[in-house]
Amino acid sequence: MELAELGLAIALFLFSHSLTNRPGFRRRAEARLGGKLGFILAYSVLSLALLAWIVAAYRAAPVVLLWEQAAWMRWVPPVAMLPGCVLLAGGMVSANPFSIGPGGKGFDPARPGLLRLTRHPVLWGLALWAAAHIVPNGDVGALMVFLPLLGLALVGPRILDAKRRAGLGWSEWARLAALTGRPRWAMITEMGVWRLLAGPALWAILVAGHEMVIGASPLP
Incomplete structure (x- = not known):
């Protein structure tokens, strides 16, 4: 019964996420909830509630x-999650016209920052998180949680690229996309100190709270 409940919680979480990609649904929801901000707040509360149910x-x-679980497997999540947190935290606070994040407002094509590495830092951060947690957690419940998230994170970039191409137009999308996916040392200075530190800070918070929330230490 418990695995069935876990499956239901995961299915509802994924279903709620899929609704946000339907323009018609989103327009109606924003109209009922007082605009874009109301929708974001309501969806955030729903997502947190569903995540709490999943946990x-x-x-x-x-x-x-x-x-x-072999001893070496316990090293995989804490090691992989450090770059994963840099992608997650940096992606959530960097202007991004291509993917999940705060939106394209303020994006400077001359200083793309983290987007020099990838157009989809948040999704690749989630992919690292899910893949790293599969390695030491070889139980059915863990796979029910992490495999769908890994699949979404890997498929998401293709879906979002197609949507952005349609929205921006091919020539504009190609012009902006040409600036991304080409890592250079300039990426570090363009990100700024606080964006660089946001990743390690998120990693430390997750490590500190992991045992309290999940019930197991994340450290080897």
């Missing part, structure tokens, strides 16, 4: 092991 259902689910 609670996962902790209550029976452990059905598919592979045993």
Whole structure:
């Protein structure tokens, strides 16, 4: 029963996420909720509630092991999550006309910052997070949580690229996209100190709160 509840919580989370990609639904929701800000706040509350349900259902689910955890596997999440957190935190505070984040307002094509590395830093950060947690967690419940998220994070860039091309027009999208995916040392100075420090800060917060929320230490 507990695994069924976990599956239901995950399915509802993914379904709620898919609704935001439907322009008709989003327009109607924004009209009912007082505009874009109201929609974002309502969706954020819903997402947090569903995530809390997923965590609670996962902790209550029976452990059905598919592979045993080796000692080296425990190193994978904390090591992989450091660059993952740099992508996640940096992506959420960097202007981005291509992908998940605060939007394209303020984006400077001459100083793309983290976007020199990838147009989709948040999604690749989520992909690292999901993949790293699969390695040491060889139980059915963990795979139910992390495999769908990994799949979404890997498919998401293609879907978003197609949407942005349609919205910006091919020539404008190609012009902006040509500035991304080409890492250079300039990326570090363009990001600025506070964006660079946001990643390690997020990593430290996640490590500190992991045992309290999940019930297990993330450190080897």
